[in-house]
Amino acid sequence: MHLVVASGKGGTGKTLVSTHLAWLAAGRGLETVYVDADVEAPNGHLFLAPAVEREERHALPLPVLPAGRCVACGACQDFCPYHAILVLPGTVLVFPELCHSCGGCVRVCPSAALSEAPHEDGTLRAGRAGPLRFLDGRLDVGEPRAAPLIREVLRRIPSGVFAVVDAPPGASCATAAALSGADRALLVTEPTPFGLHDLRSALRLCRSAEVPAAVVLNRADLGDDRPLREFLDAERVPLLAAWRYDPDVAAAVARGELAARRVSWLREAAERLLDVCLAPAEVARP
């Protein structure tokens, strides 16, 4: 089962929820992997402190033009919908930050003038935190696209395990990449106008990806949750948990600790949430 923890708005508690669900599931003896797909700001490792067993660089192909064979026909430029390649008299300009590494320009070139060279964009890590397996990706600073690295992180999820995927915030290509292959999504939100606004976007994304979604309300007592509850009722989206604000939880997070190690109500609440997540029929509502 692939459970993706997403949010829309950043800072609502995706990592709090996902690290706890993964840690508790592994503690129950379930073969579990925590997957940090928030490759632009991965922070799950701070709470789980995994022993890293493998680390490797990730690269994407970019077109390059060795001298000689280009006849400046423009076929590559016409093909590229991202304007990543521009044919000029005597040269071809490639804009790496626009290229999506689809390889189309290379294939449509009638002179076989273009080839591809690897461009490194990030690092993949695999390890263990006690019984819990751990995967994450870290995008290099300045790289514009997170989705290819996220897809590569997800490809490393072993088959047959319970995977808890910590998604990037927002509702962009990166979040969509993290949702691909998900059996269900947990959307973590907060009782603020921003939380609700971005939850709507995240919910639309889940629906377009045909991933059933349910909601966890974090810091439930810090704001007015009525607009959120009305929205969820109207949209028939289940609210699986409402966790209150607790300075002890905030302090544990600030120290980089799993808060449930010290805060018993949170541990009980996270165990109940895990029960619901592992009983898929209760959650599913396409």
Added chain:
Amino acid sequence: MSGRLALPVRDGEGLQARLDAHFGRAPAFVVVDPDGTEPPRRLVNDGAQAEHGAGIGAAALLLRHGVTAVAAERFGPKAEQALRAGGVALFLAPGGLTVAEVLERFRAGTLARHERKVY
């Protein structure tokens, strides 16, 4: 000098069109012949609303139409790179001027050159 001068414009027609402040996101370009033999031509910038690469698309459009000089208030970094690589001379002109006003300054040699930035 011979060649074609292109200006990003936001509204108006021909010589009365007004300059858009930004090169790549302008809805259209007016291409004029400073030597006075060709009538002004209007090119629609299809990529103006593109999520990425609007400036490169605009540069490609102008290069296809034989443009040798562009005047605008601002050029994006990729548009600038593409235009310079294509051998286009870049000039600065404040948004809001008419094509006729820019053309006059261009002919008088008073239009400021857009210098290559040194990082």
